[in-house]
Amino acid sequence: MRxxxxxxxxxxxxxVGRLLLAGGHACHHFAASAPFLAGAEHEFFDLLVTxxxxxxxxxxDVIARVRQLLPGLPVVALMSAPxxxxxxAMLQAGADDCLSKPVRGPEMxxxxxxxxxxxxxxxxRNRVREMFGDYAFDAGRSIVSFRGQSITLTPKELxxxxxxxxxxxxxxxxxxxxxxxxxxxRDVRSRTLDTHASRIRTKLELRPExxxxxxxxxxxxxxxxxxxxxxxxxxxxxxxxxxxxxxL
Numbered sequence: 001m002r003x004x005x006x007x008x009x010x011x012x013x014x015x016v017g018r019l020l021l022a023g024g025h026a027c028h029h030f031a032a033s034a035p036f037l038a039g040a041e042h043e044f045f046d047l048l049v050t051x052x053x054x055x056x057x058x059x060x061d062v063i064a065r066v067r068q069l070l071p072g073l074p075v076v077a078l079m080s081a082p083x084x085x086x087x088x089a090m091l092q093a094g095a096d097d098c099l100s101k102p103v104r105g106p107e108m109x110x111x112x113x114x115x116x117x118x119x120x121x122x123x124x125r126n127r128v129r130e131m132f133g134d135y136a137f138d139a140g141r142s143i144v145s146f147r148g149q150s151i152t153l154t155p156k157e158l159x160x161x162x163x164x165x166x167x168x169x170x171x172x173x174x175x176x177x178x179x180x181x182x183x184x185x186r187d188v189r190s191r192t193l194d195t196h197a198s199r200i201r202t203k204l205e206l207r208p209e210x211x212x213x214x215x216x217x218x219x220x221x222x223x224x225x226x227x228x229x230x231x232x233x234x235x236x237x238x239x240x241x242x243x244x245x246x247x248l
Contacts, residue, residue, distance in 0.1 A: 001046040001116065002175035006030045006062070007078070008055035016049065016078075016103055023109040026179050032056040033065075040069045046175050047112065049076045051101075052090070060093035067094050074115050078103065132165040133226065135204070144204060151203050156181050161200050164214065164224040173221040197222055 003025050007013035010031070017027040028045070030036040032055035036048075048066060052059045059077050066073060077095040079086060087098055097111055130137040136145040142158045144151050153161065159181045163172060177193060197214065206212040211229045216222055 001025045001112075002028065002179045003047045003049060003112075004028050004030065004036055004043075004045045006033055006036055006048070006050040006054045006059075008032060008051060008053065012051075012102060016108075019103065019105040019108060020112075022105070023112070025112070026183075033062040037062070037065055037069070040066065043175075045070075045073065046173055046179075047074050047076065047116065049078065052077060052079045052082075052086075059090065059095070063094040074118075076112065076115065130162065130165075132168070135165065137162060137165070146204065147210075153200070153203060157196055157200055157203070160196050161204060164200070164222065167224070169223070169225050171217055171221060171223045175221075177221060 001024075003020055005013060005016055005020075005027050007016065007029065008031050013029050013031075017029060020027040028043075033050075034056055050059050050062060054062050063075055063077075066075060074096045075094065077090045077098045078101050079090065079098055080101045082090070082098065082100065090098055097115055099108055099111065129139070134146050137143075137158070138145070139158060139162070142153050142155055144153060144158070144161065160177065163177060163180050174190070174193060181196075194216070197216070200206065201214045204212075206214045206224065208227060209229065211226055213225050213227055214222060215225065
């Protein structure tokens with residue numbers, strides 16, 4: 001996942017960044033809130049981790065601004081030996097969780113994973129074969145089988161498709177897609193992601209008539225939904241006539 005970190009303490013920021021990297025996340029550090037907020041509407045993040053003091057503003061004020069710009073962005077606050085009243089104030093300000101400084105790696109990663117689960121973000125499981133309804137994924141051969149046919153995908157198309165099917169009916173952010181499939185956002189243009197989404201839609205026949213829709217979410221990402229399909233045969237059949245049996 002792509003995580004933004006607002007931390008004026010450069011030494012602690014380096015520690016947090018290494019721990020997040022070890023946990024499979026990408027950390028983008030900001031020494032103050034201003035540069036983060038300046039690009040918040042255009043950058044893509046799955047989570048914000050912020051110090052109680054952001055270098056140029058209190059976290060409570062920054063969180064209020066974040067809630068206006070990115071209402072659904074989960075926020076974790078870092079606090080040094082906080083009192084109960086300070087924890088309560090931070091949570092009431094809009095933080096989803098709080099961690100004591102200096103952070104403890106396993107606890108931080110576990111809390112982040114729990115928070116992302118509550119936010120509805122899931123990662124594809126590390127298995128060679130996966131089944132999602134009538135779609136069978138063979139990651140070893142990059143083949144997807146469905147409705148009597150087998151389609152070969154490129155490795156990145158397969159990872160992208162697996163991410164969508166794993167998060168069925170859940171919005172998946174561009175940040176999560178880019179970090180999961182391409183590892184680094186800087187290496188990939190937005191158009192590349194959209195092109196891959198279009199290819200997946202075509203190759204896997206993710207169309208309403210087939211029972212699926214792959215919807216682009218403007219400014220956020222994509223969502224794959226399974227929808228009911230009308231049976232044309234049943235529509236053509238006349239309704240059964242009622243038989244009345246008289247008893248004598």
